[in-house]
Amino acid sequence: MTEHTKENSTRADLRDRIISTATEAFTTHGIKCITMDDIAASLGISKRTLYEVFQDKESLLMECILKDQRELGVFLEEVLASSKNVLEVILVCYQRSIERFHNTNKRFFEDLKKYPKVYEMMRNYRDKDSESTINFFKTGVSQGIFRDDVNFAIVNLLVHEQLDMLMNTDICKEHSFLEVYESIMFTYIRGISTEKGAKVLEDFIKEYRKHRIYREEKH
Incomplete structure (x- = not known):
């Protein structure tokens, strides 16, 4: 060398x-x-x-932020390779995001807006990602997991707006960040799922909450 x-x-x-x-x-x-x-x-x-x-x-x-996005991309590829349907992918990614939120100070999200180049980059990344997210949900329709009468472009936009609201309001002074985030995501997924998808979701929530209670008791 x-x-x-x-x-x-x-x-x-x-x-x-x-x-x-x-x-x-x-x-x-x-x-x-x-x-x-x-x-x-x-x-x-x-x-x-x-x-x-x-x-x-x-x-x-x-x-x-860029390193985090690259790591998420690698993680997503691994999950896609090993999952049976798109809802399993969403739920595994959801679990990863929850674990990350557990370890992230809410100030981090509030402070991001003070760095315009970074904030703009994240918004552009999210906008670009929306198209592939919508196609991903359409795959879920063909798998019988998601309803075929949903406008995923509208629903995706509404979820992003709700998550932005979560970062920009005082709702977390009354409820935990985790509780609000779960309410948004689980309600969203329930609303677009078929009976088959709802069963996958409920099984996941049952296991997820069991592990969450165990973690909280350990702490």
């Missing part, structure tokens, strides 16, 4: 470590209260070294 290759490898490793450390800090405490100084100190590097890799906090946050 040449010196140049070693240097590139070391720099790539440092970049990955910075992204991992920043992601952990942002999701645990929120974005606004974490400074570049904090991240440099956590890694035991100078602020100058950090700024040589990422020019500012927003560009670092952008890379954290």
Whole structure:
């Protein structure tokens, strides 16, 4: 290995470590209260070294989000390869998102809007993703899981609006974030499911709640 290759490898490793450390800090405490100084100190590097890799906090946050999206893409491919129908895919992805929400400070979502480039990128990603989501639901119709009389474009838009509302209102002062999120998602899936799909969903909810109670008792 040449010196140049070693240097590139070391720099790539440092970049990955910075992204991992920043992601952990942002999701645990929120974005606004974490400074570049904090991240440099956590890694035991100078602020100058950090700024040589990422020019500012927003560009670092952008890379954290992009890494998360790539990991979600890999996860989704693995789930698609092993699931019998589209509802199983949705529910496995739902369970993953719930586990992530458990470990994410609500401030993280509130703070995202203060970084316009990142927020715009996420909105564009979501808009682009909507078309493939709608086609995905149409596959569920052909599998007898979802109803064939649903306009999935409208329903998909309404769910996104509800999730935005969840991030932008004080509803979570009265109810837990998890409770509200579950109410949105389970009501949504029940509404578009056939009898066959509803059975898959109810079996999932029964098992999911059993495990959730067990986790809560352990904590």
